[in-house]
Amino acid sequence: MEKSTNPSRWSELLPDLLLLIASYINCADYVRVRAVCLSWKSALPRKPQFPWLLLPMFNNNTISESHCGFFDLLDEKVYKLELPEIVRMGKRCWGSPHGWLIIMHEKGTLFSLLNPLTRVRIRLPLLVFPSYLLEKGHIIRSIDNIFDFDIVKAVLFANPSEITDFIVMVIMKEGPCGLAFFRFGTESWIRIKDTEGIVFHDVVCFNGQFFAVDEHANVYICDLGASPNICRVAGPPETVEDDESEHNYLVESARGFLLVHRYCEHIQDTSLYLSYYFTVHKLDLSNLKWCELEDIGDQVLFLGTNGSFSLSARDHPGCEENSIYYTDDKRCKNRSPGESKSRNCCIIGADLGVFHLAGGNVEPLPNLSVPKPLHGEYMFPPPVWITPSP
Numbered sequence: 001m002e003k004s005t006n007p008s009r010w011s012e013l014l015p016d017l018l019l020l021i022a023s024y025i026n027c028a029d030y031v032r033v034r035a036v037c038l039s040w041k042s043a044l045p046r047k048p049q050f051p052w053l054l055l056p057m058f059n060n061n062t063i064s065e066s067h068c069g070f071f072d073l074l075d076e077k078v079y080k081l082e083l084p085e086i087v088r089m090g091k092r093c094w095g096s097p098h099g100w101l102i103i104m105h106e107k108g109t110l111f112s113l114l115n116p117l118t119r120v121r122i123r124l125p126l127l128v129f130p131s132y133l134l135e136k137g138h139i140i141r142s143i144d145n146i147f148d149f150d151i152v153k154a155v156l157f158a159n160p161s162e163i164t165d166f167i168v169m170v171i172m173k174e175g176p177c178g179l180a181f182f183r184f185g186t187e188s189w190i191r192i193k194d195t196e197g198i199v200f201h202d203v204v205c206f207n208g209q210f211f212a213v214d215e216h217a218n219v220y221i222c223d224l225g226a227s228p229n230i231c232r233v234a235g236p237p238e239t240v241e242d243d244e245s246e247h248n249y250l251v252e253s254a255r256g257f258l259l260v261h262r263y264c265e266h267i268q269d270t271s272l273y274l275s276y277y278f279t280v281h282k283l284d285l286s287n288l289k290w291c292e293l294e295d296i297g298d299q300v301l302f303l304g305t306n307g308s309f310s311l312s313a314r315d316h317p318g319c320e321e322n323s324i325y326y327t328d329d330k331r332c333k334n335r336s337p338g339e340s341k342s343r344n345c346c347i348i349g350a351d352l353g354v355f356h357l358a359g360g361n362v363e364p365l366p367n368l369s370v371p372k373p374l375h376g377e378y379m380f381p382p383p384v385w386i387t388p389s390p
Contacts, residue, residue: 011036015043031099035118035161035390050074050316051302051385053327053368054095070116070386074318076367081116092151092382095306098159099389102168104151111168113160117388122160124168127189129176153329155307157205160184161390167224169210171200179203179212181224192222193229202308204250206257206285213248217259219283237281237290247329249303253310255296257283260303260324264351276362278324278355295357296322305329305384324355325365327383352383 034041055069066084094102100113113122150173158166169181178195199215210222217236223229240261249260263277280293298313304327313321328351353362
């Protein structure tokens, strides 16, 4: 019998057969299969994905020298993914609901985006700005990059696999600005004017507009046009208490524009801060008035070292509705041993849990045991939420 010389056309696999095969594979492989080609992606429907938790390495409890563990709370499974970019270098990273990690490299001036499932990587330009003088007291220094400054948070807006006009925004402290952003397709990062000296906590995109919140729960609208700037649009809710042990988050939700206030307490004789309560307020953008919410319905909020986001519990049976899943984003003011060249990696890492708005109580994340670090110990990489996506 003469052998066929025609190459196998696996991309033309019958949709029904492809669906049958896909029904036998796990979540991680399902996402990978959808990323193989356009015909497979169109044949396989996008399944609602529950966020995974990037597990920290602690006390040498690593998956391997090149692999990270991602924990799926609903499936109660740990997926091992090869990510030497994070494991070997102990780099700082932030999660996103778009399936990509934002990785900050050694000197803090270079960022890249990494999809842990497809291993696709997008390098971003150096986080540098034109030279200028910054005067602090009697000290005047020239600033050419962001290495000397504290990167508080990096947030990705949109999935680079689906849209080319995505934006990455960073929050900084003690730098030439409090906010800067990069728009894919341009050549450099852009400072947002009038943000120097403001301690920002979070940024969000709501109905196509960008907003930021500072340490006092003031909300600003961010204009990313030709001359980027901010404008304060709302002060803090009257019921929010201003305290240095708290953190503010902005979340786009089916319930509207939400401000979440996180209350923490310091554990005596340690560097640990543990969360004990959260409040949620909704901002009516038509009249700029706050309303406290004691119930967010079927919504589930995800906060921490990631872009804040929400999802519907109806689409994810097994998760707790009207609740907040949170990870640790407190950082030690002192540098950890061996990290004298960077202050961006001091994540404590132990403050993980679920807050139930109905009962006002905090519980550990279900089916997950994370050891609490001792005084002066840190978890790398930091535990972050990421929603798997091709």
